[in-house]
Amino acid sequence: MTETIYIIELIRASLEQRKAEEKPENILWEKLYELVGVHMVSSITFYQIDKLEKKPPQQIYRLWKEKAEKALVKEISFDAERRIILEKFEQAGIKYIPLKGIILKDYYAAPGLRQFSDNDILFEKSRREDVFQIMTQLGYTGDIEAGNHDVYKKDPIYNFEMHTALLPSENRLRAEFENIWEKAKKDKENNYGYHMSKTDFYLFHMVHLNKHFEGCGTGLRYFVDEYYLMKDPEITEKQEEIDRRLEEMELLEFKQKIRKLTQIMFCRKIEDISHLFDENPEMRPVFDYVMSCGAYGTIDVFINNRMKKSGNKFRYFLSRLNCKEEYLRHDYPVLRKHPRLRPVFLVYRLISAPFKKPDRVKAEFKALFSKNKPEKQNKK
Numbered sequence: 001m002t003e004t005i006y007i008i009e010l011i012r013a014s015l016e017q018r019k020a021e022e023k024p025e026n027i028l029w030e031k032l033y034e035l036v037g038v039h040m041v042s043s044i045t046f047y048q049i050d051k052l053e054k055k056p057p058q059q060i061y062r063l064w065k066e067k068a069e070k071a072l073v074k075e076i077s078f079d080a081e082r083r084i085i086l087e088k089f090e091q092a093g094i095k096y097i098p099l100k101g102i103i104l105k106d107y108y109a110a111p112g113l114r115q116f117s118d119n120d121i122l123f124e125k126s127r128r129e130d131v132f133q134i135m136t137q138l139g140y141t142g143d144i145e146a147g148n149h150d151v152y153k154k155d156p157i158y159n160f161e162m163h164t165a166l167l168p169s170e171n172r173l174r175a176e177f178e179n180i181w182e183k184a185k186k187d188k189e190n191n192y193g194y195h196m197s198k199t200d201f202y203l204f205h206m207v208h209l210n211k212h213f214e215g216c217g218t219g220l221r222y223f224v225d226e227y228y229l230m231k232d233p234e235i236t237e238k239q240e241e242i243d244r245r246l247e248e249m250e251l252l253e254f255k256q257k258i259r260k261l262t263q264i265m266f267c268r269k270i271e272d273i274s275h276l277f278d279e280n281p282e283m284r285p286v287f288d289y290v291m292s293c294g295a296y297g298t299i300d301v302f303i304n305n306r307m308k309k310s311g312n313k314f315r316y317f318l319s320r321l322n323c324k325e326e327y328l329r330h331d332y333p334v335l336r337k338h339p340r341l342r343p344v345f346l347v348y349r350l351i352s353a354p355f356k357k358p359d360r361v362k363a364e365f366k367a368l369f370s371k372n373k374p375e376k377q378n379k380k
Contacts, residue, residue: 001274003031004291008265009273010036010045011224015266017109020048021273029056033064035291039219040115043071044108072112074157075105078119081158088134089123090192097122097184097194099163100208103201107228115221118159120149122180125164135160166204173207173249198234202242205229206255213254217293226262261286 001024013020023032033056036042046068055061082102089096099120108114123131132144135152140160142152148165152158166177183200187193196204205225212218229235235242246252261283270276277284335341 001027003027003035004287005274005276006032007035007039007041007045007220008276010048011041011220012266012273013048014044014109014113015224015227019051022052022054029060032056033060036064037067039291040221041219041224042067043115044113044224047113068112071115074116075112075114077157078116082119082121082160085121085134085138085160086190086193088138089131090190092127092130092134093192094127094130095124095181095192095194097180097196099166099204103195104205104225104228107225107232114224118151118161120161120163122163122166124181128164131162135162167207171211176207176245176249177204198232199238199242199245202229202235202238203245203249206246206251206258207249209258210251210254213258217289219290219293223258223262223265223290226258227266230259230262257286261290 006023006027010020023029033042036045042064046064049056049061049064056064082098086096099122101114101116102119102121105111105114105116128144128150132142132150135142138154140152140154140158142150144150148168149161149163152160152162165174166180167174177200180196180200181194184194184196187195195201209218209222209226212222243252243255246255260280264276264280264283265287268276277287335345
């Protein structure tokens with residue numbers, strides 16, 4: 001058995017609410033701890049580690065426990081902070097829809113089991129300036145950005161992504177969710193809160209997962225999310241409609257691949273988990289890809305996936321030199337009145353990048369021109 005397979009055993013045991021098998025002797029605690037951290041499943045696996053007869057060395061056990069405890073505190077803190085923000089939205093008459101992890105965390109068996117980095121909230125685009133005023137008054141730093149969401153942060157841990165649309169303008173599926181406000185259902189317990197139907201929530205979940213999977217890659221946490229969603233009776237009831245719409249989006253085959261791997265990892269009954277892929281060896285490369293990515297992917301994976309689309313490193317490099325018009329005009333407002341200066345600012349953007357984002361540029365060049373260990377990619 002390998003570390004990657006044993007992580008699956010730990011997660012399966014948590015999902016099935018049973019005690020996990022003891023760690024095989026050949027598996028290293030250090031590597032196991034590193035992997036669960038990269039995939040943001042430290043919390044859901046710790047509660048199985050805590051039940052083992054042979055626990056990790058004291059330092060690793062302490063660090064693992066701290067991560068689980070911090071995940072719980074973080075969820076409680078974000079819930080309280082989000083209530084403050086949404087109360088301000090209510091007072092200002094701003095319609096809103098909580099997204100992604102805010103909803104997904106409640107599928108898990110206990111608070112703190114689903115780790116996260118931020119909270120996502122959709123609001124009316126026409127109220128963007130009002131949201132900026134609310135967030136800054138609450139002590140957040142951030143700005144109105146060019147894309148479909150604005151990022152607001154506040155020490156020590158708070159990070160909120162405020163969305164004006166579910167998908168960016170360049171996403172080919174943006175039109176599928178343009179009428180989300182018309183389809184959203186009104187909350188009963190407030191005046192301006194809404195929620196997506198289970199069908200739309202699952203469709204957006206799959207579109208979002210596909211974006212990560214084909215971009216920087218995606219890790220185990222998304223598959224735990226998928227496990228819980230596929231168990232939801234309301235989603236199961238609407239599966240035919242969901243599959244029809246996914247087929248229209250050209251994502252049905254992708255969903256089937258994700259669902260199949262999820263079932264193999266977390267649902268299939270098997271006596272010896274080391275033989276997890278014996279019946280479906282074709283899924284092992286997909287599993288290996290997922291395990292190589294981590295929660296938010298790597299720059300290596302991002303480059304490899306982009307090069308598959310562009311054809312080679314040179315074309316990839318050219319694509320990175322270019323920039324979407326809306327982002328360029330946001331960074332350099334003078335272009336709104338003088339669009340002919342675009343080539344000048346493209347060159348300036350290239351020259352200034354190593355000074356403005358030195359770590360990102362260094363990591364990307366390292367991944368592009370060397371075979372060193374992949375660099376971890378931040379969510380952004």
